[in-house]
Amino acid sequence: xxxxxxxxxxxxxxxxxxxxxxxxxxxxxxxxxxxxxxxxxxxxxxxxxxxxxxxxxxxxxxxxxxxxxxxxxxxxxxxxxxxxxxxxxxxxxxxxxxxxxxxxxxxxxxxxxxxxxxxxxxxxxxxxxxxxxxxxxxxxxxxxxxxxxxxxxxxxxxxxxxxxxxxxxxxxxxxxx
Amino acid sequence: xxxxxxxxxxxxxxxxxxxxxxxxxxxxxxxxxxxxxxxxxxxxxxxxxxxxxxxxxxxxxxxxxxxxxxxxxxxxxxxxxxxxxxxxxxxxxxxxxxxxxxxxx
Amino acid sequence: xxxxxxxxxxxxxxxxxxxxxxxxxxxxxxxxxxxxxxxxxxxxxxxxxxxxxxxxxxxxxxxxxxxxxxxxxxxxxxxxxxxxxxxxx
Numbered sequence: 001x002x003x004x005x006x007x008x009x010x011x012x013x014x015x016x017x018x019x020x021x022x023x024x025x026x027x028x029x030x031x032x033x034x035x036x037x038x039x040x041x042x043x044x045x046x047x048x049x050x051x052x053x054x055x056x057x058x059x060x061x062x063x064x065x066x067x068x069x070x071x072x073x074x075x076x077x078x079x080x081x082x083x084x085x086x087x088x089x090x091x092x093x094x095x096x097x098x099x100x101x102x103x104x105x106x107x108x109x110x111x112x113x114x115x116x117x118x119x120x121x122x123x124x125x126x127x128x129x130x131x132x133x134x135x136x137x138x139x140x141x142x143x144x145x146x147x148x149x150x151x152x153x154x155x156x157x158x159x160x161x162x163x164x165x166x167x168x169x170x171x172x173x174x175x176x177x
Numbered sequence: 178x179x180x181x182x183x184x185x186x187x188x189x190x191x192x193x194x195x196x197x198x199x200x201x202x203x204x205x206x207x208x209x210x211x212x213x214x215x216x217x218x219x220x221x222x223x224x225x226x227x228x229x230x231x232x233x234x235x236x237x238x239x240x241x242x243x244x245x246x247x248x249x250x251x252x253x254x255x256x257x258x259x260x261x262x263x264x265x266x267x268x269x270x271x272x273x274x275x276x277x278x279x280x281x282x
Numbered sequence: 283x284x285x286x287x288x289x290x291x292x293x294x295x296x297x298x299x300x301x302x303x304x305x306x307x308x309x310x311x312x313x314x315x316x317x318x319x320x321x322x323x324x325x326x327x328x329x330x331x332x333x334x335x336x337x338x339x340x341x342x343x344x345x346x347x348x349x350x351x352x353x354x355x356x357x358x359x360x361x362x363x364x365x366x367x368x369x370x371x
Contacts (some may be wrong), residue, residue: 022238024239025240025243025244025247026244026247026343028240052202086219086222086223087223088218089219089223090199090220090223091222093199093200093215093216093219094195094196094199094204094220096203097199097203097206097207097216097220098199098201098202100206102206102207104198104207104208104212104277105277106209106211106274106275106276106277107276108274125257125261126254126257129218129219129257129260129261130218130219130222130257134220135211135214135215135260135261135264136261136264137264137265137268138265138268138269144245147268149211149215149264149274152214152258153216180316183283185301186360187283187286190286190287190290193327194294197293197294197297197324197327198297198302198353199295199302200320201297201301202300202321204300204301204304204317204320205300205301205303205304208314208366210310210312210313213304213316214316217316217319217320221320221323221324225323225324225326225327228290228327228330228331229327230366232334235283235334241339241342244342244343244346245330245338247348248326248330248342248345248349251293251346251350251353252301252323252326252349255349255353256323258353258357259319259353259356259357259360260319262356262357262360262361263312263315263316263319263356263359265360265362265364266312266360266361266363266364267312267363269332270363270364272312273312274352279335
């Protein structure tokens with residue numbers, strides 16, 4: 001990966017700003033609510049954020065894709081649906097736990113997707129883990145192959161046949177489903 | 178003391194506590210390792226996030242709310258990843274999943 | 283409102299005691315690791331509740347640190363059990 005020096009400096013500056021804002025929020029050293037202001041913490045924050053930026057500036061922001069802004073908006077629009085799915089998942093698991101006969105029938109399923117980028121695969125894996133009745137076991141990033149443990153037949157079919165979630169994630173990251 | 182804010186916060190915290198108790202009951206009741214992770218991975222995430230959102234509502238606007246928000250964000254990201262890591266380790270070392278009709282273990 | 287946090291703390295302590303059963307007796311090491319992870323994530327919320335009970339907001343900082351430590355501990359344990367070593371050269 002070769003980058004021009006100018007770009008590298010801009011990247012380091014962006015990482016420094018992110019880290020420093022995080023420091024200010026965490027240490028609460030400028031607090032307008034009770035008039036608290038401590039210069040020691042502010043200067044210590046500059047030093048610490050600078051050292052961390054010098055050592056590991058290439059870890060926070062690694063890949064630069066195109067249309068990042070549109071993807072971010074689509075991701076934000078995806079989150080409410082995901083939250084609703086998490087609610088459904090919790091009621092599903094609570095029903096299975098509290099039912100006296102425990103209606104579970106576990107199985108392992110495998111399916112392929114056409115997603116390739118790391119971020120899309122991570123989002124889909126976390127979504128599968130949090131939504132009703134399924135947990136990701138393993139991913140093959142080269143083939144986009146997912147190994148999923150499903151707790152019953154119905155959630156497995158929802159993932160294999162309907163493919164609602166896969167299409168939504170592919171739409172967010174603008175890849176073909 | 179019984180303002181609207183306190184009532185909303187209490188309802189959120191009670192819901193979170195219910196899901197956390199359900200998660201632990203699932204950890205004790207389900208028949209094998211993989212199904213137990215189904216209970217803990219989902220119920221614990223939503224239960225803790227609900228409790229923390231209740232604390233945020235109770236706290237109002239301050240720096241502690243921002244810290245609680247970061248905590249909530251971190252739990253949302255870290256809990257599924259931790260579940261996934263343990264599950265992958267168990268699967269790759271050859272722990273067989275429980276099938277319907279077998280004895281519990 | 284302190285009563286609510288007190289009840290929450292007691293409930294979380296009870297659930298930690300229940301999951302201690304799996305952490306000690308659970309068949310196989312993976313059940314134990316999963317139970318330890320569950321206990322760790324519950325302790326995060328317990329710390330927040332304790333902070334509100336004693337009216338010391340800095341407990342939230344401790345629980346943030348504890349969340350990160352618990353996450354790393356889970357990842358390292360599962361990697362060790364998967365490969366038999368933590369860092370592969």
